[in-house]
Amino acid sequence: MKYRQLTKEQFESLHSEFSQFLASQSIDVKEWTQIKKEKLSIAEDQMNVFSDIVWDDVLSKTNYAEHFSKTSVNLFKCDDNEIYRVAIKVNWDINLLEQKGFEWLMKNPMDNSVDIFKGSKPYNFERNLEIFDLIEKGSSISKGEIFEYFNTIIS
Known part of the structure; x- marks a missing residue:
């Protein structure tokens, strides 16, 4: 991981963006619910990748x-x-x-x-x-x- 994982509040405020990210990974709501329950490390990996994408975007725009x-x-x-x-x-x-x-x-x-x-x-x-x-x-x-x-x- 390049930065740090977004906080729970940050994930909540970026709910629709995270949903789009998961969809781009071919993960739907049902599958995501199952991953969170049964494959915690995969869920963490997806959250970490999304966090890095968000941080990179924000920091690239920071002057x-x-x-x-x-x-x-x-x-x-x-x-x-x-x-x-x-x-x-x-x-x-x-x-x-x-x-x-x-x-x-x-x-x-x-x-x-x-x-x-x-x-x-x-x-x-x-x-x-x-x-x-x-x-x-x-x-x-x-x-x-x-x-x-x-x-x-x-x-």
Whole structure:
């Protein structure tokens, strides 16, 4: 397995897509019910293959990711061959996870208590695997507005 199996909730939300996937494997509802009961390893294999397909599709379309903590933000732009990072650290007692703290940062990006760093690197591994690793470590896929805002400020 390339990534990880989708959660039960993710499978439920992708019920019709999973049904289409099983149909493409010539597995109907009756047969799937039987496989789940009698051939658990085959059922797991089918779920793993579907999970990898979904993850690959989502990650291939991902251009930005972000990770917030109480006093720092890591923003990522994921190009085809390189990943760009804007790291922001606020050096006073603020909570960027709360609306008030986030709004303060957006209004005061050049405050003396704010350190902003910028960098880039080529991917060490396959692009999608590196983005998946960011997600597994707590990053969220984003539209990139915050990355582009800070990238413009420091350019």
